[in-house]
Amino acid sequence: NAGVTQTPKFQVLKTGQSMTLQCAQDMNHEYMSWYRQDPGMGLRLIHYSVGAGITDQGEVPNGYNVSRSTTEDFPLRLLSAAPSQTSVYFCAIRRKFQLTDTQYFGPGTRLTVL
């Protein structure tokens, strides 16, 4: 997981609580994404950012907020956690519009909402 860190590694929340999943990179890549992975569902894109100050929605954005104030950080906020948000969350980085470039994934955050 070159250059992408995610914190925390594990988290248990109660329904209705809020929290922020952190993602940081040291590779100066413009493009950052958040995915969630559920059994049998593959990776689904939540939100993404093509650069500081720019964010957009992916496939499953409801219940999540993001912001991108710096190139390095892309936090994912759960405003009011629900059991349906129990999942493994991955942050990913890559260079923008470089078709053959690798997308690097962080180690993931395992979230359980009770």
Add this chain to the structure above:
Amino acid sequence: QKEVEQDPGPLSVPEGAIVSLNCTYSNSAFQYFMWYRQYSRKGPELLMYTYSSGNKEDGRFTAQVDKSSKYISLFIRDSQPSDSATYLCAYRDRDDKIIFGKGTRLHILP
């Protein structure tokens, strides 16, 4: 329904066999495809990418795109127990987002 479909498996094959993993896609405008490998409790890692149609080979791995049938394939020759993982196909859409299939779990039996 996702625009790329993938059989979740699990697929179990004996060591040394040739493995064939497949995806189908619906949008003929897609041109850039990727295969990712994910070991248990790890993040995915890029295995191969392909563009448009044809084959691309890298060691024991061959990626193939058949645009006429909208089929993406990954072949693994001389499969090893260390190849046991989940394999995810993916494509870049026209907004440069990378969208994944559901993944196929592969078990190579020693």
